[in-house]
Each structure stands twice: as C-alpha cells, then as structure tokens.
Amino acid sequence: xxxVITGASSGIGRAGAVMLHELGHDVxxxxxxxxxxxxxxxxxxxxxxxxxxxxxxxxRELAARLTDAYPRIDVLANNAGGVVARRELTADGVExxxxxxxxxxxxxxxxxxxxxxxxxxxxxxxxxxANRWGVVVPDDPNRDGRPWLRGLPAYGTxxxxxxxxxxxxxxxxxxLRSFSFHPGPVATRFGGLDRGPLAPLIxxxxxxxxxxxxxxVMLASSDVTAxxxxxxxxxxxxxxxxxxxxxDAAGDRLWAALEAQAASLGR
Numbered sequence: 201x202x203x204v205i206t207g208a209s210s211g212i213g214r215a216g217a218v219m220l221h222e223l224g225h226d227v228x229x230x231x232x233x234x235x236x237x238x239x240x241x242x243x244x245x246x247x248x249x250x251x252x253x254x255x256x257x258x259x260r261e262l263a264a265r266l267t268d269a270y271p272r273i274d275v276l277a278n279n280a281g282g283v284v285a286r287r288e289l290t291a292d293g294v295e296x297x298x299x300x301x302x303x304x305x306x307x308x309x310x311x312x313x314x315x316x317x318x319x320x321x322x323x324x325x326x327x328x329x330a331n332r333w334g335v336v337v338p339d340d341p342n343r344d345g346r347p348w349l350r351g352l353p354a355y356g357t358x359x360x361x362x363x364x365x366x367x368x369x370x371x372x373x374x375x376l377r378s379f380s381f382h383p384g385p386v387a388t389r390f391g392g393l394d395r396g397p398l399a400p401l402i403x404x405x406x407x408x409x410x411x412x413x414x415x416x417v418m419l420a421s422s423d424v425t426a427x428x429x430x431x432x433x434x435x436x437x438x439x440x441x442x443x444x445x446x447x448d449a450a451g452d453r454l455w456a457a458l459e460a461q462a463a464s465l466g467r
Contacts (some may be wrong), residue, residue, distance in 0.1 A: 202273055203420055204228040204266060206305070207280030209236035209389055211328070212383050216413035216420070217244050220251035223421055228270070230262065230280070253280050253304035254290035254464035263311030272344070273315050275420045277324045277364070278305035282361075283355045287348045292465045295342040301358035303341070306365060306458045317375045323366070324419050327380035329440040331360035331435060336444060338457030360442055363431050364451040365458075370429030371448065372455075379419050379426070382433040384442060 202219055205364040207213040209231030209266025217227045221244035229248045231237030241248035247269070267274065281301030290299045309323060316323065337343075361442050362380055369378035385406040410461070415432050418424075434439045444450050451465055 201225045201275060201421070202228065202270055203228060203275040204270075204273055205277040205279055205416075206230040206251075206308070207282075207326075209233050209240055212409050212416060213277075213279045214240050215409035216279070216416040217246070219410065219413060219417045220420060220466070221245065221415070225421060228266070230383040232280075232460050237449045243465065247422075253300045254292070254296060256299075256304065256307055256462070259304045259307045260466060262310055263308055266312060267315050270315070273321055274319055275322045275324065276309060276316060277326070277416060277420060278309065279326045279416065280305065281326070281358065284351045287321060287343075287351070287354075289342070294461070294465070295354065297354040297358050298343075298361075301355070302361045302365070303458060303461060305362070307462050309369070310370040310462075313373070317373065318380065320375050321377075322420065322424075323369055323376055323378045324416065325362040325366045325378075325380040326416070327363045327366070327382055327431060328356070329361040329382045330356040331363055331445055332356065332440070333400045334360055335442075336361050336364065336450065336454055338454045341457070341461065360445050361454055363441065363445045364454050366431065367429040367446075367448070368451045368455050370427070377424065377428045379424065379428070381415040381419060382430045382431070383407070383415060384434075387453075 203225050205213050205217050208217045208229040221227050227244045227246040229237055229241040229246055232252055234250050237250055251258045284296045288296045290296050334353045336357055366378045366380035369417045430437050
C-alpha cells in the first residue's frame with residue numbers, strides 16, 4: 201500500500217514509518233524539519249515532503265503535491281501535532297495547538313478527498329486519552345482568556361477534536377474508513393520526554409516510540425473489523441472517551457466551524 205504519514209520525522213510517526221516499510225509498504229514521509237524528514241525517507245526508501253502546519257498555504261501546497269505525485273493513496277495518517285508549552289499564534293493567527301493538531305489535518309484531508317475517495321482510503325488520526333482534559337468550543341479555537349497551564353488543556357481539547365473528526369469522516373464519507381487511536385505515554389520529542397537528566401528513568405516507565413506506533417501500524421495495514429469512526433485505546437474500542445467526543449451534534453458543530461475557519465484563512 202501507499203501510506204502517507206504526517207509528523208513522521210520523529211517519534212511514533214518515524215517508528216510507524218519504519219515498521220510499515222518493514223512490512224513491505226511504500227511510505228511517504230511528511231515533516232516540518234527538512235533534514236530529519238529526508239533522513240527518515242531515506243531510511244524507509246520513500247519520498248519526503250516538507251510542510252509547516254503553522255501555515256495553511258503550506259498544507260494546501262502539500263495536498264497539491266501529493267495529489268500530483270500519487271495516483272493512489274491507500275492510507276493517510278494524520279499524526280502531526282503536539283503540546284505547545286506557551287500560548288502562541290501561527291502565521292495564520294490561530295493558536296498553534298489547534299492549528300497543527302486539528303485545523304491543518306482537516307484542511308489536508310479535505311484537500312485530498314478526491315484522491316482518498318477514489319482510492320477507498322483509510323484516514324487515521326492520532327488521538328489521546330488526554331481528550332478527557334479539555335472541551336471543544338468550536339467558536340473559540342484560540343481559547344481566549346482561558347488558563348494555559350503549559351498547554352495541556354489545549355492539547356486535550358485538540359485530541360478530542362481529532363477523535364470527533366474521525367467520527368465525522370466516518371459519517372460523511374462512506375467510501376473511506378476512518379479511525380483514531382491513543383498511542384499511550386511515549387518517550388518522544390513531542391513531550392520532551394527523551395531529554396533531560398530524568399530521561400533514562402522516564403523511558404523505563406513509559407512506552408518506546410515503536411510500542412506507541414503499534415496501533416498506527418495495525419490500523420494502517422491490517423483488516424479492521426471495528427466500525428469506521430472507532431477510537432482505539434489498547435485492545436479496547438471507544439474506551440477512555442469524554443462524552444462530547446461521542447456527541448454527533450457536537451461533531452457537526454465542530455465540522456462547520458472548521459470549514460468556516462479554513463475558508464477564511466490562507467489563499
């Protein structure tokens with residue numbers, strides 16, 4: 201299969217790319233850092249695409265380049281994103297956590313929809329059990345006036361939104377199969393858990409990137425009997441979810457707000 205993974209220059213994205221390559225699949229590596237992205241692409245014998253998800257024009261250009269390059273895309277894994285310790289805005293004037301984790305993947309996926317539909321693709325979102333930390337308020341994606349707390353509530357909100365988007369694509373796009381998953385606590389660059397004096401001790405207590413990527417690899421490459429839209433946490437389906445994440449009406453409001461936000465920004 202031809203599998204596109206965003207956020208694949210490090211962490212579970214890189215680990216998943218390597219594991220899928222070892223299973224015989226063709227992997228397209230998307231990342232922000234040119235050197236790291238190219239290095240992973242070389243490792244898996246695939247192509248690399250560099251895009252800054254803090255710029256929606258970059259995301260749209262990425263979609264156009266992927267469409268031109270590949271007549272078929274079997275899997276799109278929306279894995280880019282992370283925690284932002286200090287509240288910052290992107291070049292588009294959007295809070296960075298929301299844009300990189302939610303808005304940019306939404307724009308990318310929708311721009312690729314003609315290719316994904318034709319390929320009867322799978323669309324995967326990296327979610328998190330952190331979805332229980334926040335609340336999605338579609339008309340306030342920048343979290344204006346709310347406490348930042350090193351970005352953890354914003355991250356939880358974004359992950360809840362990703363899970364809701366997986367359910368929305370399942371409802372709106374019957375040609376696709378859409379899933380989200382919780383990778384578990386992983387020692388990656390994402391949380392800074394791979395650095396510092398306590399890193400060796402922390403790594404003993406939490407998962408390696410390869411362990412965290414197992415569900416990504418399974419959802420991308422195996423027969424999945426669960427209904428489209430399912431959230432996976434370990435062996436369990438739809439466990440560890442906030443009530444809002446399962447609310448289809450809330451998902452509809454999120455979708456409408458993202459459509460309006462995307463239409464107002466960039467080109």
